[in-house]
Amino acid sequence: MATWTTARFDVDLSRPRVMGIVNVTPDSFSDGGRYRDASAAMAHCDALVAEGADILDIGGESTRPGAATPDVDEELARVLPVVRHAVTLGVPVSVDTSAPDVMRAALDAGADIVNDVRSLQRPGALDAVAAHPRAGVCLMHMRGEPGTMQQQAAYDDVVAEVAAFLGERARALRARGIDNPRIVVDPGIGFAKSAAHNLELLRRQRELLGAGYPLLVGWSRKSTLGAITGRPVGDRLLASLAAAVLAVERGAAIVRVHDVAPTVDALKLWHAATAAGAAREAGAGTIG
Numbered sequence: 001m002a003t004w005t006t007a008r009f010d011v012d013l014s015r016p017r018v019m020g021i022v023n024v025t026p027d028s029f030s031d032g033g034r035y036r037d038a039s040a041a042m043a044h045c046d047a048l049v050a051e052g053a054d055i056l057d058i059g060g061e062s063t064r065p066g067a068a069t070p071d072v073d074e075e076l077a078r079v080l081p082v083v084r085h086a087v088t089l090g091v092p093v094s095v096d097t098s099a100p101d102v103m104r105a106a107l108d109a110g111a112d113i114v115n116d117v118r119s120l121q122r123p124g125a126l127d128a129v130a131a132h133p134r135a136g137v138c139l140m141h142m143r144g145e146p147g148t149m150q151q152q153a154a155y156d157d158v159v160a161e162v163a164a165f166l167g168e169r170a171r172a173l174r175a176r177g178i179d180n181p182r183i184v185v186d187p188g189i190g191f192a193k194s195a196a197h198n199l200e201l202l203r204r205q206r207e208l209l210g211a212g213y214p215l216l217v218g219w220s221r222k223s224t225l226g227a228i229t230g231r232p233v234g235d236r237l238l239a240s241l242a243a244a245v246l247a248v249e250r251g252a253a254i255v256r257v258h259d260v261a262p263t264v265d266a267l268k269l270w271h272a273a274t275a276a277g278a279a280r281e282a283g284a285g286t287i288g
Helices: 038-050 072-086 100-108 125-130 158-175 195-203 205-211 223-229 237-249 260-283
Strands: 003-005 010-012 017-023 055-059 093-096 113-116 136-140 183-186 254-257
Touching (some): 017 038, 038 055, 038 072, 072 100, 100 125, 158 183, 158 195, 158 205, 195 237, 223 237, 254 260
Parallel strands (some): 017 254, 055 093, 093 113, 113 136, 136 183
Antiparallel strands (some): 003 010
16 A cells, blocks of 8 residues: 655555645736735635645746746745645645745745655755655656746657656655655656647556656646647636546546545546446455
């Protein structure tokens, strides 16, 4: 049974978990600064937990294509008040950041997980997490920076290259004493990838499980769903739910989503159907 070790919680991954997104930014691609005010973001945390979020993921830097990187003081001002509130809600709290100073401050404030789109490659980031005895970490695949990443969406074999990168980063963490149970990996849907690359990652997603790390996947409201359905970002709920269920069906342990309540319901149905099928197979061939 897989367990994700985090600062305060051992997260049981025997069933898929839902990570609720809290964007404390003025320019998120999906919610346009709706929660940039700390009080609104705190209320959103409360609402997501009430809807069934297993983990809260709080971010103060927009990583949409073309986004500018905030300075550290600005990111800290956005994130820390929300983290301090979120850690009182009884679920693991993740901070979505690449800045070592933000990592340290958030962990000191009680956060459980560092979720880094740059896989702890910035100077000092690995040190910040290694200094903490239990903090969980999610390593994501991305090339370049948000402003330029789509110019680097060229691969001979996107699945193999993503897997190789994530394996190399995980080895770098282990070399610094960050044990395997603390590490989760994310293929980075939409980050330096075309729609075709994203779909190939979904189609062959099980190949990413070979290294033995739990997989976190974020398809929610992504542009590939818009390209397929023709719908704008605000009308991609159904496609996001379908992608989440497909990702879980192909082995994802955690799905990172904006729409928590519908995702929780969809995965309850998936789990019930899967459990019913397993029970039926276990009983095959018996009499009475």
